[in-house]
Amino acid sequence: MMRQYELVDRVRRYNPHTNEDLLNRAYVFAMKAHGSQKRASGDPYFSHPLEVAAILTEFKVDDATIAAAMLHDTIEDTTVTREDVDKAFGEEIGGLVDGLTKLGKLDFVTRHAQQAENFRKLLLAIADDARVLLVKLADRLHNMRTLQFMPETKRARIAEDTLDIYAPLAGRMGMQSMRNELEDLAFRSLMPDAYELIVSRLEGMKAKNGAIIARIAAELTDQFARRGIKVEVKGRQKQPYSIWRKMERRSIAFEQLSDIYGFRILVDTVADCYAAVGVAHTTWPSVPGRFKDYISTPKQNDYRSIHTTVIGPGSQRVELQIRTHEMHEVAEYGIAAHAIYKDAGTSADAPVVSESRAYRGLRQTIEALASDDSEKFLEHTKLELFHDQVFCFTPKGRLIALPRGATAIDFAYAVHTDVGNSAVGAKINGRIAPLISELHNGDEVLISRAEGGSPPAAWDSVVVTGRARAAIRRATREAAKAQFGGLGRQIVERAFERAGKKFAEAKLKAALPRLARASIDDVFIGVGRGEIFSTDVVRAVFPNFKEERKAGPAVPLNESGWFGLPKAADLVFRVPGESDAAEALPLRGIDFDTPVRFAPKGGAVPGERIVGIRAPEGIVIYPIHSPALVDYNDHPELWLDVRWDLEDAPNLLYSTQIVVTLLNEPGALGVIATTIGEYGANIDAISSSASGADFRRFVIDLQVRDIQHLNAVLSELRGKSVVNKVERASG
Incomplete structure (x- = not known):
């Protein structure tokens, strides 16, 4: 556990005028209040608020915030009262600690209602003082770092709340470093296999491309130095959760990501930012459509930078983020970067704070929603703050929350499964639109229905919500049963007729055990789906039958x-x-x-x-x-x-047709042709067409021995890094 003097030393490094007496008193007060309490890990409970305070020293916050961090659990988890804190440290610190304290055990109907009211209280406290948010995020970060000590039943809920509320809130406030760590810790807890897979791929890529990355960084530095621009080049690696989210959102493979590695070009002035862009674009070809100027038009969270992608050294795509040192500090630390201490003559309790646009927008949003009841407040605040979700409305005003990228089909299934199954059209904001239209925040959606309808199986590849996908697959299975059941009956009746036997359901029912089916309908469906041959049904009823x-x-x-x-x-x-x-x-x-x-x-x-x-x-x-x-x-x-x-x-080859989408790069088709040849298949004919700027679509007439041979070829093709998609052609 950190020592008292170690914490004071951390603060003194960025604030020479720190109030050591205040920090020492808060340390002793909190340690005595928590006494012999233990955390789930077995460590003294006081180690937690102390670590929260240590995290905040990385953001260079003021003394009152450090003191509030050490005291933040005293009112909630000990016998200490708000009056005790006010008396010992003043109303300013007492207010911060109170804002971080959950409500007592009131008579809530549901846990959701209690969570909503606690969240409302927290955000109202944040609106009054941004330092409450800083302490809360640091508190959540340390809890996530020690999540492995929590009971397994609680881990998923804590990780989900982190992804749903706290990580987006950190992002909204521009605290990107905090957001990245919160997301990755939650991702590792919720999906450990996916996390480990991506981390291992990143390590392999780093080992393979380390020399190339160092070469690119050196050449970037040299090119800017030649033009008289003083720069600091920093490599950047995309975080595992960001990689996974992009792969899921765009349905692409790891190898298709072009921005896993990038470079930050830090300069002294805004003028140097634009000069650096000129150097980059005159030295290397730029990639069309990959230029974004967030300096002239900052993001809502105050993020400012210029993004561009060039074809750099070694014909590698290189993503550049060009910004000043001050912009970089805001990009990493968000609202915390707006608390700036003067070098001398300033009390530690009086930071010079310029209110950020991100915090001002948050405060205004919270104040505007403050009159709502708790659960509406939670919903509406998410609508305003968390842009990873899309919030739409029914014509009657019901709020429907969906993931970003959701379609009108997802909306229909979110309203009710029957609405989704019978959906045939949509009106978005009063205008007729395709059901596959992507929805945006605030859209009003009206679903047109046709009773008795059934969703096309192709919708399964369009929707993004698990609820919609499961309902579509269920409905598709039911429709297939109806189709194959009727077909199977006719096939069975004809099989009996060809065999010269009379078909009778009673005899078939008696033979069900031999067919391993529970009902006659299951037999018909099995025959229709090709799972049972019709002659096997005849043999089950008439064991002596020979075809x-x-x-x-x-x-x-x-x-x-x-x-x-x-x-x-x-x-x-x-x-x-x-x-x-x-x-x-x-x-x-x-x-x-x-x-x-x-x-x-x-x-x-x-x-x-x-x-x-x-x-x-x-x-x-x-x-x-x-x-x-x-x-x-x-x-x-x-x-x-x-x-x-x-x-x-x-032992012959039979013709079929497959469609392969490849990266548009030299040698890609050769990889495919070689793979097909190595597996003993034959290409009879091939045609191609463009599929966007980065891909080409090939239709291949293929000759294979049988279905197992075809599946083996398809499986091997899917594993090639140049392949985006491979499937059989639709006959």
């Missing part, structure tokens, strides 16, 4: 791309274009004397569930996942039960 298969002759592919087929109960096709000695390619379940072809693009391959669809020209074979089958949902009479027979199947 006979007949092989048809090899048939050539005609000009229209169709196989000409003889009539047979079960047909075995030969590969078109092969000689009579070619191995047979088995397809079973076709009993019509009609031509057959495979659907384009997605192309079925052995091992996956396939379906035959009657068409005017013949029968088209689709993989069961093909989106084209949706067009036949209302025409079950066109569906045929077709499947591969992989017994003694020939």
Whole structure:
């Protein structure tokens, strides 16, 4: 535990005129008040307020704030009263300590109501004196640093409150260093696996690129020095939580992040900032759309800097943040940087404070909302302060809180699951808009509904909330059951008919144990989804049933791309274009004397569930996942039960099509072609198109042995750093 003189020495380093007597008295008072109390870690309780005070010395706060930090838990956790603190230290420090004290055990209906009222009290105290916020954030930071000693049941709640309230509040006040540490500590607690993965990737990247980073920093310094601009170059690494949040928000891989490393260029004057931009842009090519001037237009939290990205040494993208030393101090310490001590002749209790725009805005917001009841106050304050969330309204004024990037679909599911499932359109602020429209703070959203509707499965990739995604998947599963159940019944009835057996539900019900299904409907759904073959259902009811298969002759592919087929109960096709000695390619379940072809693009391959669809020209074979089958949902009479027979199947390659989105850089396509070749697959044809400035989209006609072979190729491609996305084409 820190000694009394060590704390005083820390304060004296930045404030030679510190009131040592005040600090010593606060130290002794708090230590006696907490007495033998222990923390969850087993340390003396007084070690906590002492560490909070030590954290605040990093922000160079005044003596009253340091004293309040040491005393901040005395009223709440000991027998000390507000009057005791006022008597010993005066009303100024007493007011700070009281502002940091939670409400007593009043008759709250819910914990949420108690939390809201405590939060209201805290913010009102912050509005009266910004130093309350500084102590509270330091208090939360030390609690997060020692979170491992808390009971596991409390850790998640404390970490979530940190991410939801305290880290955004630090960011709103411009205290970026405080915000970064709060976010990363909470992230490590809530998602330890993700945290460790990102940290390990960062360490690997640092080991790999350390020399390049040092070279870039040296060349930056040299270029500015040649132009007569005195600069200090500092490397910057993006924080793990910021990396994870960006990956989640943009659905991109770690390798696709271009701003993990950057450089801060610190200069003496504002004029030097703009001169430095000129040097950077005339020395290296700038990246279009990556220039932001927060000096002429500061952020709401007083952040001022110029951001630009150039193609720097070694053709590396280099992000530069150019600012003065004073701007850098404000960027790191926020409102704490506005308390500046004169070198001499000034009492330690009289800092020269210039009210920051960030704090002034916070205070005005809190004062404007002060008349609301506690829970509305909490909601409205979040609306104003925490820009990582979007707050929208129903036409009746109900407030809906959503993550940033949420769509009207997310809004509909937040209102009610039935509203989301039946949503067909939206009006945003009175104007018709697509359901996939991204929402912004203050939007009023009206959802148009069609009763009995079902959400498209594609919505799953559009929404950002877990509630919407879960509801969409649930509804999609139910719709699939309805679709495949009807299809499965027809397939089973036809299978019995082909076998010369009479179908009866009573007999099928008796055979359920042999099919490992709980109900007849489960059997039909299993057959429709390809999980159970129809002939297996027949065998379950009639164990002595034996299926006979007949092989048809090899048939050539005609000009229209169709196989000409003889009539047979079960047909075995030969590969078109092969000689009579070619191995047979088995397809079973076709009993019509009609031509057959495979659907384009997605192309079925052995091992996956396939379906035959009657068409005017013949029968088209689709993989069961093909989106084209949706067009036949209302025409079950066109569906045929077709499947591969992989017994003694020939060792041949079959055509399918995949879509790969690659980074637009030299050698990327070569990596893909090499990977496909190494896995024994073959590229039959390829076409490409632009997909934004940084990516190209390739459509590849691929030949593989079977579905396992295809999945292995896709899995290996997804692991390549140049690949943004890979998927099968939709047939």
